[in-house]
Amino acid sequence: MAVIPKEPLDWLSLLHLQMDEVFDYIARTGGGERWGECEYLPAVDIFETLDEFAVEFELPGIEQSDLSLKLCCNMLILEGVKRDDTRDGVSYRCLERRFGRFCRTVEIPPTVDLGAVKACFRQGVLVVTFPRLSDRGKIIREIPIEQGDDNGRD
Template sequence: MLLRFDPFRDFDRLASEAFGTARTPQPMPMDCYRSGDTFFLHFDLPGINPDSVEVTAENNTLTVQASRQQIAPDDAQHLVAERPTGSYRRQVVLGDGLNIDAVTANYVDGVLTITIPVAEQAKPRHIAIGRGTTDHKVITA
């Protein structure tokens, strides 16, 4: 199992608990793969209200934003508070060969799935090879 070292994780957690907000946006795990002529991106957003999810595409950059609100009352005394609240944001730079106008997004069971088709001009094409003469003479006038 691979663990990422984040020296600011504990500081972020303490600041979030003390001030009620996160210092930086929380991480948003993502899987991305290509199947046929479509790219699929899956973002884990458990416990996120679908109304708080926003997906935008601008200048070949896809941005996913969401937020999770605290459900405990303000005067609650937490015994354990491991579920992060606050803003989530992730940006993905898209290549020129993708059809940005045909991006779709679907949120089911805490997973946001974004599909991005490959643009027609970026799809591989077969190029026919002509059969001509083997004469390589240069004609001068």
Template sequence: MPVIPKEPLDWLDLFRQQMDELFRYLSTLEGREGFTEKEITPLVDVYETADSLVVEVELPGCRPGDISLSTCCSTLVVEAAVREETGPGVNYICLERANGRFCRTIEIPPGADLDRGRARYRQGLLTVVFPWSRESRTHIREIPIEQGD
């Protein structure tokens, strides 16, 4: 039985997961003419430690120069292209590894210091670390309404 989200952002995450699943299904259908690359979805782990928030993205076969990493508001954006390297005369019998491009967004929770984030790519694993902010800021505040004439 599926878990019913209680928070609005959890609903958005569930919607994103369902849309990812829908597009993954549509990309498997035959007859998609005009597409030279297919969209892939790398596996992502997000966990927190006492000092930081850690995001790990599996990118086997990806070159560091083909990876783009940025933040927008409170979202981490990971883009890359995994290229197939084959020589002339190669005839695959089995091809299970994904090749193509992707753009993956990961919501970063409040309290993580986006300005001090750092990343490392080693052995096909991209690791992005955001230390927890030293400042205790309120992320929700009320805006007073002025009365008109």
């Protein structure tokens, strides 16, 4: 069941997630292969509680040293590589696993503390959590408009 956003910024986040799902679907169904894209694409779960916002990346068979996690403005960026571990000299009857470089981005809502982000990699799952801001009044603030003088104009 879809969650209907209540805040205007949450609508933008929802649109971003839906667009990611469309492109992920195209890549998974082979549509991306027409453009030479045959990369690994990790599954992502995004959820929130009253206390935190969390992102979970499913990364089976990937070493922690092959991952890079960055925060740029309000975007969480996970880059990495799933190394090809197929066996030489073997004739595969079925090979559904994908390998290669990947990059996933997730927009982080403005209601979280970006400075207190934590990441934990355990059993092939990377969990990134952001605690909620205690004072949500910091998200939107009123900017006073001063009266300018006309002396500086020509």
